[in-house]
Amino acid sequence: MRSPVISRARIATVLLFALLALVPVYSTLFSAPFYLTLFARVMIFALAAVSLDLVLGFGGLVSFGHAAYLGVGAYAVGILAYHGVDSVFVLWGAAILASALVALFIGAISLRTSGMYFIMITLAFAQMLFYLAVSLKAYGGDDGLPIAKRGTLGPFDLKSDVQLYYLILIALGLALYLGHRIVGSRFGRVLEGAKWNERRAVALGLAPYRYRLVAFVISGTVCGLAGALLATLTNFVSPSYMAWTRSGEIIVMVVLGGMATLTGPVIGAVVLLVLEEVLATLTIHWMLILGPILVLVVLFARRGLWGWIAGRHG
Amino acid sequence: MDPLLLLVQALNGLQLGVMLFLLAAGLTLVFGIMNLVNLAHGSLYMVGAYFMAAFQAWTGSFVLALLLAVPATLLVGVAVELIVLRRLYDRDHLDQVLGTFGLILFFNELVRVIWGPAALFVSMPQALSGTVVLLPGAPYPVYRLVIIGVGLAVAAFLSWLVTRTRTGMLIRAGASNPTMVAALGVDIRLLFTLVFGLGAALAGLAGAMAAPLLSVEAAMGDGVLILTFVVIVIGGIGSIRGAFVAAVLVGIVDTVGRAFLPILLREIFNRQVANAAGPALASMLIYVLMAAILVFRPRGLFGAKG
Amino acid sequence: MIGRILALGLAAVLAASPAMAQDKVKVGFIATFSGPGGVLGKHLHDGFMLGIDHSGGKLGGLTPEVIQEDDRLAPDVGLQVAKKLIERDKVDVMAGVIFSNVMMAIYKPVIDAGVPFISSNAGPSPIAGAQCSPMFFSTSWQNDGAHExxxxxxxxxxxxxxxxxxPNYQAGKDALAGFKRFYKGNIADEVYTTVNQLDYSAEITQLRAAKPDAVYVFYPGGMGINFVKQYGQAGLTSQTPLLSAFTIDSTTLPAQGDAAIGTFTTAFWAVDLKNPVNEKFVADYQKKYNDIPSTYSAQAYDTALMLNAAIKDAGGKVSDKKALADALKKTSFDSVRGGKLKLNNNNIPIQNFYLLETVKRADGKLVSSVRSTVLTDHKDAYSKDCAMK
Structure with missing residues (x-):
């Protein structure tokens, strides 16, 4: 039997995507192209948050270093573009490959630990990559590396902000679809089962480590794509993309929106970044307002904003 | 390598280590006993330093300011525990992360609103501002020796408190089985508030002691917070002994690494490569140390809890 | 389609009221206002606003609307607010920017949008060199000047x-490279520390053991406060002269305290630089903000004076961006540096650099005071890579 609250969640998801798809229309209508950049950036972080939700929400693996994949993806694009590569296909492909390899390496080691130890070891690797990027003098070091131009990808001309916007929206939609497929599959059920009862999973002859590693690599790869998109959008890469506070912000987006919900992190990203933007316009002391709002959300919206939107069983 | 220099550097490392221990002790207790991930611990350190600056400007005395700053930070800590944190004890770690992250933003901005955006100044007492010649040719700042002394004294006090006193027994019992302790008629909420207050006071002490060495500014607790988490994870969560060993280990590895790694690399590679790689490696060193320790001991050196 | 028509209609309405557009000038002012770097943003903004005050509350006769945006010290946020200022607020000119990484992220988009851009602080080398632009101006310096x-x-x-x-980042490496361009003696050691490092005891111990004639450091912001205090506490200030740039100024001195007394720094400007513009600036700044101005305030003050003069030259027509940029290039005004501000071919000032010593003033305040002129009419090393004449 299909419960009505599920369709409530579905309606909310469709509505969210419809609104996001209408942003370029709005921005053209009212000649406010600024909103295009803002929401393109919001969706990129939403993509990163969705990727994190896959391991954090469903796998119970709190990665405190996901900004590292954002950085690896961005730097893959930045470095290759610096050396004259202008095929977007190659640039983004390299970003995906590089972040997958880095996630495989970091995951293989980090997944030997659990709980708080896992949180800190993922942070440790992200910090190492951060300091590496800062010391890359040839690629701008701390000042960052501008990317000269945007190329084309199939029918999309990325020089057009609107086309890039829709490409990002498609990437986000695909990631959500992929997420739903993974979560609904046997693989996803094992992953989630091992989160609640590791011993039982082992007793059933399953090796949670391998499932987790695969999930971790998928997550890192999707996050790497988000990094490539961020580099393309801003025409710029910088070590600040992988500062530890960024990793923290992505976690906040997931928890704020609602863990293990996939659409929740998208809401979390939209709300956090738009709130930051609005508050920062109102006052330079915006953190004084944002901080208590986060505390209140934790205290009163126990399952994140999504739990509140989609209803008790959503 | 000059052995004398190595000794002085080890002393520098010890000083950084005991400083980290003051922070790590409170964090690991709160984590181990209340099962609370408190990202706002660094904010209490910052608040301690700001109180130190404010009280010193008011009283003109280092000692008076220290005596006021520590209890003031304790009060702030207890207030935060009563208003927000006690509602988070039985919640998911991630809810705690989000809630305490919100507190960091709040406190970082609050100090700027109250004390202005510029960094504040704290001076050290005249009597402690000089240097002493511990080893020939290597004068050492007296104040840093005092920090080492205070840190070691706090470590001894905590060790006595936890292992020799009734309160300590309750703390240990509360950590392993809070329901049972509550059933025995102990006010577990009060116990938690006390432990949190102790942690806050230690963080305030660390902030107040560090204030003369450092720039007292907003967000000064953020970087230190990460180091502190590294310490408690290496030491094993919930273990005071682990926190002490790990704090000293991190302090010494970081200091000695910063001092000698670039020199060592220069022996192997040419100057240009060494100058490029040395500082980057030195910055990463404690993270490499943590990753390496966790690979072999996934629960830290003395840890029982995950 | 409807959007197009509406947009066209709006544009027509706007175009029909040129008088309204002409008596106002919109300035987008980006700086870091929140976080630990926030004090620099405050000094920059205060200096700029005082510059407007001294221009009679106007910029070239137009009523200024200064839209202040916080880049939160993140390049991607900087880009976002820059786009907002250009696309939504339709600013006539951009100014401000403290940090080089934010500048590198927003430089090209602002220039490509055809908006004249005056840097009040950041001066990374690519912009001074190959990537220079007729739309970009600076009232500060190229990073290397003070180091040289x-x-x-x-x-x-x-x-x-x-x-x-x-610190081990680009500006740190540029700093030491700039120093070495003019210093030919022996380098005892060249040490790069972690960005935002708190404790320097390890490095100070190594330094003491090396027994150099002098120490040269570049530690902006909180790092400089930490280093200078710890250097003094180690008892070294009186033994080994401490030379620095961008490490000791009026934003850090209150927190550095007496440890900074007797140290030397180089800059293009100082509180006690003798010229009428500067004397008025310093006196009124202290009166208005109850704070001692810093190089940041002085640079941004000049930004406002420059804008005022250029808009006047352009006859108040700020809508013609090209003409405004030309006016900025040709304009002439009395700078806090003393005399008229001279721009190099890359639109970065040609200026003197002075040796300053930190002293305690009669009122008990610490200031960096001019001792001698080190470089006269100095041009940055990158201007030769700039194709502009």
Missing amino acids: AMGKHAQDKGYKNVYLMA
Whole structure:
């Protein structure tokens, strides 16, 4: 039997995507192209948050270093573009490959630990990559590396902000679809089962480590794509993309929106970044307002904003 | 390598280590006993330093300011525990992360609103501002020796408190089985508030002691917070002994690494490569140390809890 | 389609009221206002607003609307607010920017949008060199200037063995490279520390053991406060002269305290630089903000004066961006530096650099006071890579 609250969640998801798809229309209508950049950036972080939700929400693996994949993806694009590569296909492909390899390496080691130890070891690797990027003098070091131009990808001309916007929206939609497929599959059920009862999973002859590693690599790869998109959008890469506070912000987006919900992190990203933007316009002391709002959300919206939107069983 | 220099550097490392221990002790207790991930611990350190600056400007005395700053930070800590944190004890770690992250933003901005955006100044007492010649040719700042002394004294006090006193027994019992302790008629909420207050006071002490060495500014607790988490994870969560060993280990590895790694690399590679790689490696060193320790001991050196 | 028509209609309405558009000038002012770097943003903004006050509350006769945006010290946020200022607020001119990484992220988009851009602080080398633009101007400096000046001073002073320290990032490496361009003596060691490092005891111990003639450091912001205090506490200030740039100024001195007394720094400007514009600026700044101005305030003050003069020259027509940029290039005004501000071919000032010593003033405040002129009419090393004449 299909419960009505599920369709409530579905309606909310469709509505969210419809609104996001209408942003370029709005921005053209009212000649406010600024909103295009803002929401393109919001969706990129939403993509990163969705990727994190896959391991954090469903796998119970709190990665405190996901900004590292954002950085690896961005730097893959930045470095290759610096050396004259202008095929977007190659640039983004390299970003995906590089972040997958880095996630495989970091995951293989980090997944030997659990709980708080896992949180800190993922942070440790992200910090190492951060300091590496800062010391890359040839690629701008701390000042960052501008990317000269945007190329084309199939029918999309990325020089057009609107086309890039829709490409990002498609990437986000695909990631959500992929997420739903993974979560609904046997693989996803094992992953989630091992989160609640590791011993039982082992007793059933399953090796949670391998499932987790695969999930971790998928997550890192999707996050790497988000990094490539961020580099393309801003025409710029910088070590600040992988500062530890960024990793923290992505976690906040997931928890704020609602863990293990996939659409929740998208809401979390939209709300956090738009709130930051609005508050920062109102006052330079915006953190004084944002901080208590986060505390209140934790205290009163126990399952994140999504739990509140989609209803008790959503 | 000059052995004398190595000794002085080890002393520098010890000083950084005991400083980290003051922070790590409170964090690991709160984590181990209340099962609370408190990202706002660094904010209490910052608040301690700001109180130190404010009280010193008011009283003109280092000692008076220290005596006021520590209890003031304790009060702030207890207030935060009563208003927000006690509602988070039985919640998911991630809810705690989000809630305490919100507190960091709040406190970082609050100090700027109250004390202005510029960094504040704290001076050290005249009597402690000089240097002493511990080893020939290597004068050492007296104040840093005092920090080492205070840190070691706090470590001894905590060790006595936890292992020799009734309160300590309750703390240990509360950590392993809070329901049972509550059933025995102990006010577990009060116990938690006390432990949190102790942690806050230690963080305030660390902030107040560090204030003369450092720039007292907003967000000064953020970087230190990460180091502190590294310490408690290496030491094993919930273990005071682990926190002490790990704090000293991190302090010494970081200091000695910063001092000698670039020199060592220069022996192997040419100057240009060494100058490029040395500082980057030195910055990463404690993270490499943590990753390496966790690979072999996934629960830290003395840890029982995950 | 409807959107197009609406947009066209709106544009027609706007175009029909040129008088309204002409008596106002919109300035987008980006700086870091929140977080630990926030004090720099405050000084920059205060200096700029005082510059407007001294121009009679106008910029070239137009009523200024200064839209202040916080880049939160993140390049992607900087880009976002820059786009907002250009696309939504339709600013006539951009100014401000403290940090080089934010500048590198927003430089090209602002220039490509055809908006004249005056940097009040950041001056990374690519912008001074190959990527220079007729739309970009600076009332500050190229990063290397102060470092080169200190290198020259160390050379002139006859130091034979200098110990160099900087944070391990681009600006740190540029700093030491700039110093070495003019200092030809022996380098005792060249040490790069972690960005935002708190404790320098390890490095100070190594430094003491190396027994150099002098130490040269580049530690902006909180790092400089930490380093200078710890250097003083180690008892070294009186033994080994401490030379620095961008490390000791009026934003850090209250927190550095007496440890900074007797240290040397190089800059293009100082509180006690003798000229009428500066004397008025310093006096009124202290009166208005109850704070001692810093180089940041002085630079941004000049930004406002420059804008005022250029808009006047352009006859108040700020809508013609090209003409405004030309006016900025040709304009002439009395700078806080003394005399007219001279721009190099890359639109970065040609200016003197002075040796300053930190002293305690009669009122008990610490200030960096002019001792001598180290470089006269200095041009940055990258201007030759700039194709502009």
